[in-house]
Amino acid sequence: MSEPHEPEDRTPGTAPYADDGGGAGAGAPDHDRTGIPPEAIKAVPVRHYGRWIGAAVVLGALAMVVVAFVNARIRWEVVGDYLFWQTVITGAQNTLWITLLAMLLGVSLGMLLAVMRLSSNPVLSSVAWGYIWFFRGTPVLVQLFLWYNLALIFPNFNLGFYEAPMNDVMTPFMAALLGLGLNEAAYMAEIGRAGIQSVDRGQTEAAQALGMTGNRTMRRIVLPQAMRVIIPPTGNEFINMLKTSSLAYAIQYGELMLAGQRISSRNLAVMELLLVVTIWYLLLTTVFSIGQYYLERYYAKGSERELPPTPLQRIKAQLTSFRTPSKVGDERV
Template sequence: MSSDTLVPPAATAAEDPAPTLKVVPVRHHARWVAAAVVVVLLAQFAHGLATNPVWEWHVFRAYVLSETIVEAVWVTLQLTAYATVLGFLLGTVLAFMRLSRSPVLRTVAWGYVWVFRSIPMIVQLVFWFNLSALYQRLGVGIPFGPVFWSVDSNTLIGTIGAAIIGLTLHQAAYAAEIVRGGVLAVDHGQLEAAAALGIPRLRQIRRIVLPQAMRAILPTAGNEIIGLLKGTSVVYVMAIGELFYQVQVIYGRNGRVIPLLLVATFWYVVLTTLLSVAQYYVERRYARGADRTPPPTPLQRARRAFRGPSLGGNR
């Protein structure tokens, strides 16, 4: 090739229009407008909270840590804890019954889930509260035969017992589907490998299936427990002294409806926040098998931001 056909580098650079182009960043006008609108609305809401006398913050401060309210919060926590533990224990049994090869166990478990998910919780609670009208005495004996020992149903169960039974049976129906979904998410090949190694069936479930299923179970289970915490307010129909019932009693006496509802709102927000934090750390623990380098927690990020970048840099 002759030298006449070569283009000088200077000429190429002069003819290239790229260096003369001006880079203009993308303008997000709609995003800025939306952010401004949200900020204005939040500012108006905060201003209303601070200046509207109907909120009666002095009444809120007087009752939020009162002995009656704190005791009601404790009752709410007890109902939530009992119903969560018993509900998920029963729900786990029902889940494995649905996964069983026995048509009888599968049918019974499916029927239980169908019935208790179909009936509203408040109806179930009222039903168990009035159990003595159906069975005045509960006893132990031979089926369809003589009864060896019996006791009055009201004495045996009581109001709190009826509430725990209703919440537990209702929660078990949803827990069964949550656990069943988590178990089905585990690769079936691992069970086949465990069976080939001669590992007993119960140990397969306890050591192989459930630890892996927890990664799929925990997010939904956490939401369900938070929903149960708020759902305990339904037991007010049984005149149990939980948080919402006590708030109703107090504002029924003094007429301060808004500040007392704020008291209930405050405690529900605190309790659900604590449950959300616990859910985050439990999920993080069970995610170690899939993610060996999890992102830092909010507390770790805050510590790093407070200490500042290290002098030695990243190593």
């Protein structure tokens, strides 16, 4: 016979009492038993000396570049005088105008080519592929010269109901519009195709099960969802088009680059006028880059739970963090 066991001590604070979960036992924190809260944790930030050294090197190099340009043989007063010269402003307006029209042509034709490329019709898909192959495979400058010199092989422009000399039709503006717009359509076709293919196939199948036609499915179901993928690279293409339009000076279209070149050929201030043109391009691209950023935020509402902060919000957060440093461990248990 085994001897009877002594009853266990169930007094609070002993180890057996803590084992059955009845209260705070031997393994509980000290402040639970004494009632005295712990001291606040003083967080000491880790010092990143490499970051400070890297920042110092970059700032030093930037200062050297600034000093070099300040001391260079550049007549900065000439830059200021011609920055808002009427010829320069007109050139900037023409640059913006040809960019908008060329992008409109490129986006419209590019979306049509994207649909043709994805078509099950072999003729449509082959024609779209051939178009993209040609215009992506040749430089923009070559295409501009091809359109501008079209009168050498086609002296007359004849549509049956309308006929005119090709030189009267293919003006520098028209050659720039066709050269830039048709080239852009090839790239927009690939962007549109990628956006359409990003939409789940089940969306199309569900629309067809409801009796929707292929065209209506594309317009009402696929393209609205594909815009989230299409918009960001389209904004990049617009900014790139704004800069690529400077190639139109080679066919004597009166854009910003040609305006600066014409002025510098008279006053011989070549570097000064190039800086004027550079400032205008930076101004235009900056304005449209800001617009592209907020347009991307608008189309990202449905895909992200929380939108990233804007640049102004980030700057405000940084300034606030300098004024009110965070403290870790301020809360009392």
